[in-house]
Amino acid sequence: MIAYKTETKQQEERIERLKAEAGDEFVIKKQMEVLQESKMMILDSHRRLAVAHGVLLQLLEAEVELSETEEYKEAKNMLDSVKLEA
Numbered sequence: 001m002i003a004y005k006t007e008t009k010q011q012e013e014r015i016e017r018l019k020a021e022a023g024d025e026f027v028i029k030k031q032m033e034v035l036q037e038s039k040m041m042i043l044d045s046h047r048r049l050a051v052a053h054g055v056l057l058q059l060l061e062a063e064v065e066l067s068e069t070e071e072y073k074e075a076k077n078m079l080d081s082v083k084l085e086a
Helices: 002-020 025-062 070-081
Strands: none
Touching: 002 025, 025 070
């Protein structure tokens, strides 16, 4: 998701530069379409991350008897380290 955010920022800067240079309107329009696709990918990635986070949380809650295993501890640490943005 970070890569998409970086790409979005770069795309916004590219569009501003094209506008400042009075670039070709067709090129600007196409670059705007690319920007919108990048923004959609951020939303999609966030949605998929939230779903995976929820699935892992449910799995850990359902499998408490495995709480002493390395895999469980690793999954719990991973889950605790992820902060979902709104």
